[in-house]
Amino acid sequence: MEPVWYPKEPEGTRLYRFMAALGFEDYGAFHRYSVEAPEDFYRALFNHLPFPWRTPYGKAIEGGFPFPKFFVGGRLNLVEAALDHPKEALALIHETEDGHLRALTYExxxxxxxxxxxxxxxxxxxxxxxxxxxxxxxxxxxxxxxxxxxxxxxxxxxxxxxxxxxxxxxxxxxxxxxxxxxxxxxxxxxxxxxxxxxxxxxxxxxxxxxxxxxxxxxxxxxxxxxxxxxxxxxxxxxxxxxxxxFMLIYTSGTTGRPKGTVHYHAGFPLKAALDLALFFDLREGDRLFWFTDLGWMMGPWAILGGLILGGTVFLYDGAPDHPGPERLWRMVEAHRITHLGLSPTLVRALIPFGEEPVRAFDRSSLRVLGSTGEPWNLEAYLWFFRVVGEEALPIVNYSGGTEVSGGILGNVLVRPIKPMGFNAPAPGIRVAVLDEAGKPVRGKVGELAVLNPWPGMTKGFWQDEARYLETYFAKVPGVWVHGDLALEDEEGHFFILGRSDDTLKVAGKRVGPAEVETAATRHPALREAAAIGVPHPVKGEAIVLFAVLRPGFAPSPALAEEVAERVAEALGKPLRPEKVLFVPDLPKTRNAKVMRRVIRAAFLGQDPGDLSALENPEAVAAIREAAQGG
The missing domain is CATH 3.40.50.980 (Rossmann fold)
Structure with missing residues (x-):
C-alpha cells in the first residue's frame, strides 16, 4: 500500500527541531538513540519539554520489566508542569451540548x-x-x-x-x-x-x-x-x-472486576506531553479537541498533555451530532480548532450524513487530525482524509492504551503516512511484532510487543499484581505483549488488525477481524460490521459477521449471501463468513469502540462480562435475538 500523505515542511515540526538539536535528520536514527541511550534521551527531552523538578532525578530508568522505576530520586508535582504558562494564555474552553460556553486563562x-x-x-x-x-x-x-x-x-x-x-x-x-x-x-x-x-x-x-x-x-x-x-x-x-x-484509571475486563491501572506523576503526564509534541506536533497556543470522556484514558491525556505543552484544550460534553450532523464542524470553526481527534467508529457514523455538513463550515484552522481506539477500514479512513482533511492534513493514527499512558505506535510528521497505518514506534519504545514462537517477524501477522520499559507504563494493577503479570508477561517472559494483532511491512510501517484475543483462526489461518470487516463494508449496503469467531467442528473456528445496514437497505438472505461473497472475494473462500446477521446497532463504548468480546459472548449465550462501559446495552439484546433467529 502506497502513502497518501507526504510531509511538505518537516523542518517546521517540533520533532524535527528536537531531532536536529541532537544531531539527527532521520527518525530511524533518532528512535534508535531514544531506546539505546535513554539517560541522554530523557535529559534532552526535559530541556525540550521543561518539567519543574523540585528535586532533580538521578537515573531515568532503573531496572527492567515488570516493575521498573523511573526518574529515581526526583520529586515534582505534575500540576506545576501543567500550569506554568503565560497568565493571559487561554487554557480551557468548555462548550456544553445545550450551547453554554465558558473559558479559563492559565491564571x-x-x-x-x-x-x-x-x-x-x-x-x-x-x-x-x-x-x-x-x-x-x-x-x-x-x-x-x-x-x-x-x-x-x-x-x-x-x-x-x-x-x-x-x-x-x-x-x-x-x-x-x-x-x-x-x-x-x-x-x-x-x-x-x-x-x-x-x-x-x-x-x-x-x-x-x-x-x-x-x-x-x-x-x-x-x-x-x-x-x-x-x-x-x-x-x-x-x-x-x-x-x-496520581491517578487510577479502571479498564473493563472480560471477566472479573475491572483492572485499576496505576499512573504516577512522572509517567502519564510526561508520556501524554511527549506524544502530543512529537507525534501530533502540538505547540503552545494550539487548540486540541479530542472527542472522548473523562473516564477514558484520552480524557485525562488530552487535558494534561495539552496543558503541559501550553495549548488550549477544548472540552465538549455532548453528542457529536446533536442537534444536527453539523455540530462537530460548527465547533471546529467557532473555536478555531487546530487538532481534532475522532475514533474510526465515530467517523463511520458521520459518513451517512454526507459531505455537506462538513464542507459548510470553515476548517482552515485544522493542522492535524488524530485517531485512536480501534483499527480503521479503508473507506472511513479515506473519507476522513479527503473530506475532513481535504487530502492535505495528516492523520496521526495512534495506538497504545490506558496501561501505556498513550501510544506504542503513531505517525510522525517527518515521514509519509500510509492509509490506516502507523509509520513509527513512539520515541523511547522498542517495538516488535512476534510470531507464535516469540520471535520478531516482518511481513507476517503477529503479537505487538514492547521490549523495553518506558515512563508512562502502568505501575501494575491496583492491589492485583498477579493479574498484571498474567496480562502482559505470561506469553513471553521479560517482554510486554500488548494484546494487539499487528503487522510490520518491509518498509517499517505498522498496521493494527485488532485485539489478539479477537483474532480469528479459521482452518489454521489467522486473520484479524478488521480485515474481514473492511472487506464486508465495501458492499454499498453496509454502514459498519463486526466479525467474531465461533467454534466449528471442522475448521476449529468459523466467522460470523454482524452487519448494520445503511438507510434504504433491508435485510434479506440474498443480501447476506452478497456480503459473504464480498469477503470471500477479498480474503479467499476459506475465510467466507458462515453467517451474516443484520442488527440495528453494534455494542459500543461512549468513545465509539466496538466491543467484539460482548458480541461473541451474546451470540454464544455466554456471560458477556462487564457491560458498564457500553453506551447502548440494548444492542446486546438485539444480537442475542439475531443469533436465535439466524
Whole structure:
C-alpha cells in the first residue's frame, strides 16, 4: 500500500527541531538513540519539554520489566508542569451540548485549582487519598483532576455514562474517600441526572463524602457539599516522588472486576506531553479537541498533555451530532480548532450524513487530525482524509492504551503516512511484532510487543499484581505483549488488525477481524460490521459477521449471501463468513469502540462480562435475538 500523505515542511515540526538539536535528520536514527541511550534521551527531552523538578532525578530508568522505576530520586508535582504558562494564555474552553460556553486563562485556571484544592483539603483529602471524579468533559472535571494532584491525592476518573453499581465497584476497589460528581448533563437533548446514581454509589461503595457540581441545579441533601462552596487557603503543591501515584484509571475486563491501572506523576503526564509534541506536533497556543470522556484514558491525556505543552484544550460534553450532523464542524470553526481527534467508529457514523455538513463550515484552522481506539477500514479512513482533511492534513493514527499512558505506535510528521497505518514506534519504545514462537517477524501477522520499559507504563494493577503479570508477561517472559494483532511491512510501517484475543483462526489461518470487516463494508449496503469467531467442528473456528445496514437497505438472505461473497472475494473462500446477521446497532463504548468480546459472548449465550462501559446495552439484546433467529 502506497502513502497518501507526504510531509511538505518537516523542518517546521517540533520533532524535527528536537531531532536536529541532537544531531539527527532521520527518525530511524533518532528512535534508535531514544531506546539505546535513554539517560541522554530523557535529559534532552526535559530541556525540550521543561518539567519543574523540585528535586532533580538521578537515573531515568532503573531496572527492567515488570516493575521498573523511573526518574529515581526526583520529586515534582505534575500540576506545576501543567500550569506554568503565560497568565493571559487561554487554557480551557468548555462548550456544553445545550450551547453554554465558558473559558479559563492559565491564571484563572491556577486560581480555580488552588481554590478547589483548598476546599478538598478542608474536607480531609490529603496525600494518596483516593478521589472519584464522575462527570463528563468540562471545566470542573479538569479542575478536580488537577486539584487532587495538587494535594498529592489520587484521582479516579469515572465514565459519565456509568450507572451506580459500575461506579461503586471502582470506588470500593480503590477505597475512595470522596466522590466528586456533576449532578447531571444533557445528552441528545435529554437530561441525564447523575446525582441520584451517585447517592446509590456512595451507599454501595462506602465512600465518605459527596462533592457536587450543580450543573442542573438539583438540590443537595444533608452532608453533601457544593463545588462552588469550596474555599480556603491552598498549600503549595505537594512535592511528590516521581513514582507516586496520581491517578487510577479502571479498564473493563472480560471477566472479573475491572483492572485499576496505576499512573504516577512522572509517567502519564510526561508520556501524554511527549506524544502530543512529537507525534501530533502540538505547540503552545494550539487548540486540541479530542472527542472522548473523562473516564477514558484520552480524557485525562488530552487535558494534561495539552496543558503541559501550553495549548488550549477544548472540552465538549455532548453528542457529536446533536442537534444536527453539523455540530462537530460548527465547533471546529467557532473555536478555531487546530487538532481534532475522532475514533474510526465515530467517523463511520458521520459518513451517512454526507459531505455537506462538513464542507459548510470553515476548517482552515485544522493542522492535524488524530485517531485512536480501534483499527480503521479503508473507506472511513479515506473519507476522513479527503473530506475532513481535504487530502492535505495528516492523520496521526495512534495506538497504545490506558496501561501505556498513550501510544506504542503513531505517525510522525517527518515521514509519509500510509492509509490506516502507523509509520513509527513512539520515541523511547522498542517495538516488535512476534510470531507464535516469540520471535520478531516482518511481513507476517503477529503479537505487538514492547521490549523495553518506558515512563508512562502502568505501575501494575491496583492491589492485583498477579493479574498484571498474567496480562502482559505470561506469553513471553521479560517482554510486554500488548494484546494487539499487528503487522510490520518491509518498509517499517505498522498496521493494527485488532485485539489478539479477537483474532480469528479459521482452518489454521489467522486473520484479524478488521480485515474481514473492511472487506464486508465495501458492499454499498453496509454502514459498519463486526466479525467474531465461533467454534466449528471442522475448521476449529468459523466467522460470523454482524452487519448494520445503511438507510434504504433491508435485510434479506440474498443480501447476506452478497456480503459473504464480498469477503470471500477479498480474503479467499476459506475465510467466507458462515453467517451474516443484520442488527440495528453494534455494542459500543461512549468513545465509539466496538466491543467484539460482548458480541461473541451474546451470540454464544455466554456471560458477556462487564457491560458498564457500553453506551447502548440494548444492542446486546438485539444480537442475542439475531443469533436465535439466524
Amino acid at each position: 484563572e485556571l491556577r486560581r480555580e485549582v488552588a481554590r478547589v484544592a483548598a476546599g478538598l483539603r478542608a474536607l480531609g483529602v490529603g496525600r494518596q487519598d483516593r478521589v472519584g471524579i464522575w462527570m463528563p468533559m468540562g471545566l470542573e472535571a479538569a479542575t478536580l483532576l488537577l486539584a487532587a494532584s495538587w494535594l498529592g491525592a489520587i484521582a479516579i476518573p469515572i465514565f459519565s455514562g456509568y450507572a451506580a453499581e459500575a461506579a461503586a465497584v471502582r470506588l470500593k476497589d480503590a477505597g475512595a474517600k470522596l466522590l466528586a460528581v456533576q449532578d447531571g448533563f444533557f445528552r441528545r437533548g435529554r437530561r441525564v441526572e447523575l446525582l441520584p446514581e451517585a447517592r446509590k454509589t456512595q451507599a454501595l461503595s462506602g465512600t465518605e463524602k459527596l462533592l457536587v457540581v450543580q450543573r442542573l441545579g438539583l438540590p443537595l441533601e444533608a452532608g453533601e457539599v457544593a463545588y462552588e462552596a469550596l474555599s480556603g487557603e491552598a498549600p503549595p503543591p505537594e512535592a511528590m516522588e516521581s513514582m507516586a501515584p
